[in-house]
Amino acid sequence: MAEASRVSGISTSLIRRMFEIVERAKREGKDVINLSIGEPDFRTDDAIIEKACEAMREGFTHYTSNFGIPELRSAIAERYGVDERNVMVTAGASEALLNASLAFIEEGSSVVIPSPNFLSYFSYAKMCKAKVVQIKTHENGFVLNPDSLNEVMDRNVSMIFVNYPNNPTGVVADRRTLKAIAEIARDYEAIVVSDEIYDQIYYDKKPFSLAGYENVVVVNGFSKSLAMTGWRVGFVIAEEDLLDSILKVHQVNGVCAPSFAQKAIAEVLTDGTAEKITKRMVEEFRRRRDFVYSKLKGIFEVVKPEGAFYVFPKVNGDCIEFAEKLLLEKGVALTPGIAFGEGNESYVRISYATSMEKLKVAMERIEEFVHGGKTA
């Protein structure tokens, strides 16, 4: 059976391959510290679990409206200062990203992806048979420079993906930059997908949201901010006509997010528990960020992350070779930079969504690996 051409250009994720190597190493009894994890290492808070159980008993076990339950839509609308008619709840941010891609990326059009970036954007563009235009951001602190965007823009660009705080670099873009990007997109009638999934996980400046801007589809969710990756609740904020187009895909794709999960999240957003849960988690991430950054900057060239839970140092030589050797010799797993687009061949992503105890050992091992010394 022949695979459809829309998926034949997509390679099964390198992150997954690394994950499999890690699992194999563990089975062989190696003491592996995994720094390639893309989700918070915290359990979903008991308060949320309790509320979800109650909601299930109350009958939140059916479909909800395609737009989500009213309590959740209005809690999200309030947080972002928009009308609840502009909010659609989805089965995770991933569903929202695919919906927006299918709704707005015309076959043969161009899709702009700043590099480095979350690898799924490349897959969405390929599935829609678009041409990917990458803009390297390495010389600009990993933030998309609006002037560089202007240089590649033409009427054939259908979509621009931006993601701040960024996966894999942790950098945050300022308000002026994001507004400039939205304005350029509007001038060319392109859609900006602003993936703001890490917007609650920041350490310095508060990330600016493009919610409420023309031609912008904001994608977000609760996977990261409430440590709920397995619950599959995300959302979109966009103008109503854009939501209409997204609905055409959503109604046959995710349909709705799990209803008990929606109910539990609506309650913790409304009673203030959500904020406390995120704050506690971010305090711990901040401690780890400070520690990991202070260690890495003595070893590599590295930009200080201001959000999310990743850091993207530049290593000497090829990132795949570095990652495989580090795993084999020192038992530390991380993600090679090439998973995140062009120009990242000598970078690696380190996730600090793992305990401080493990991070301490991992940093020692990395230091020994680079500077020579005893093996693990």
Ligand code: PMP
């Ligand atoms: N966007 C980015 C930038 C991410 O890192 C991730 C998760 N790795 C997602 C979206 C997907 O989130 P969700 O679990 O809500 O689908």
